Amino acid sequence: MKISQNIGIVNxxxxxTIGLTILSWCTAKMVKRPWRDSYLFLAICGAxxxxxxxxxxxxxxxxxxxxxxxDILQKGKNIVEQSMEMFQKDNQSTExxxxxxxxxxxxxxxxLDQPLPYNPS
Numbered sequence: 244m245k246i247s248q249n250i251g252i253v254n255x256x257x258x259x260t261i262g263l264t265i266l267s268w269c270t271a272k273m274v275k276r277p278w279r280d281s282y283l284f285l286a287i288c289g290a291x292x293x294x295x296x297x298x299x300x301x302x303x304x305x306x307x308x309x310x311x312x313x314d315i316l317q318k319g320k321n322i323v324e325q326s327m328e329m330f331q332k333d334n335q336s337t338e339x340x341x342x343x344x345x346x347x348x349x350x351x352x353x354x355l356d357q358p359l360p361y362n363p364s
Contacts, residue, residue, distance in 0.1 A: 248299040249308065255296040262292030 250258070266289035273282045295301050 246300055249304050250299050250301050255299045258292045258296035262289045265289030
């Protein structure tokens, strides 16, 4: 996998700022409660964000771009085409089924004229 810069300068500055904020907050909390492992985990995550901002490379963004990159446009076009075909088929079938729905409603009307059987149980 080729490592190249995949985030912009503003995104990098935001990552550095948020990463240093998280890192300083976790360090202050670890001084008071060193037995907590969650602060250590958050400090590592903050340091990772700082490193991503300095290097301007995010591995999650790289995986997303590699996995779906140019294919996402083709997938979107396929979904739109399939939905349009289904919509057209539904419109054609509803126009064709109007006569059958009239027959069905007439059948229901004639069935309602008959009395229902009495069941005392």
